Amino acid sequence: MSESYYHKQVKNTIIELAKGSKKYKRILKEKTIPIVHPNKGFIIRYNPEIILITTSGGKYIFEVLGSQLRDYNLILSDIIQAFISENVKKVFFISKTKAGADLTKNLSRTLGAALEEHGFYKRDLPEVTVYEITYKDVKSKNNLKKILKEYSKKDKW
Numbered sequence: 440m441s442e443s444y445y446h447k448q449v450k451n452t453i454i455e456l457a458k459g460s461k462k463y464k465r466i467l468k469e470k471t472i473p474i475v476h477p478n479k480g481f482i483i484r485y486n487p488e489i490i491l492i493t494t495s496g497g498k499y500i501f502e503v504l505g506s507q508l509r510d511y512n513l514i515l516s517d518i519i520q521a522f523i524s525e526n527v528k529k530v531f532f533i534s535k536t537k538a539g540a541d542l543t544k545n546l547s548r549t550l551g552a553a554l555e556e557h558g559f560y561k562r563d564l565p566e567v568t569v570y571e572i573t574y575k576d577v578k579s580k581n582n583l584k585k586i587l588k589e590y591s592k593k594d595k596w
Contacts, residue, residue, distance in 0.1 A: 446503045448577045449533055450488055452587050453501055457491050457596075465492040472498070472524045485520040491596065497528040499596050500565075504532055508539040511546060518547050518567065522554070527565045529596065533572055540571040568594050 450468065457466050467490040474483040489501035500521050507513035514532070521530040532547075534540040547567040555561055570590055577583050590596075 443505060445535060445574055445577050446488075446505060448580065448583060449503050449572065449587075450501070452580070452583050453489055456584070456587055456591055457489075460591075462493055462596075463491045464494050466490075467492070472520075472527075474520065474523055474525075483520065485524055487517070487521070493528075496526055498524070498526050499529045499531065500524075500527055501531045501533065504534045504539055504543065508534065508536065508542075511542055514543055515546050515550065518543075518550055521567075522550070522564055529566045529568065529594070531594070531596070532567070532569045534569065535572060535574050535577075537571055540569045543569045 454466055454468060457463055469486065469488060470490055472485045472487065472490065474485055475481070487500040488503055491499040491501075493499070502517050502521075504514065507517065517532075518530070521527050530547075532540075532543045534543060544567075547569070551561070551564055551567070554564060572583065572586060576586055
């Protein structure tokens with residue numbers, strides 16, 4: 440299935456902003472992060488939309504939500520995979536609706552709290568940030584770039 444206009448514009452703008460930063464040694468689009476079972480060698484293949492690898496080796500992941508908004512289990516799956524992937528420091532979700540952004544925030548908070556309750560340290564879990572960027576914002580490419588640039592400064596990516 441072809442990528443939507445919304446997805447394409449958001450991803451291209453994030454990549455453009457990241458290329459202008461000296462913070463990243465690699466910018467990966469649609470690459471797999473392998474999650475390997477420590478003893479059995481079984482591999483889960485996590486495919487985030489954008490991975491920014493910092494000069495210190497940390498990963499910032501970007502997920503642009505689309506069809507996942509119809510089934511919250513798909514968002515939850517992305518959150519879990521990001522949480523258990525190696526060296527992920529920050530995860531950014533982008534939703535075109537307030538309802539999708541609110542749902543994603545609630546899912547990440549609930550999962551984070553549940554993992555802490557089961558003995559995970561909060562400092563070991565990636566920071567999750569959710570942005571609401573409307574389709575109207577995306578149609579105005581200058582506005583989209585301005586919005587994402589402000590977010591990048593505020594959230595240090």
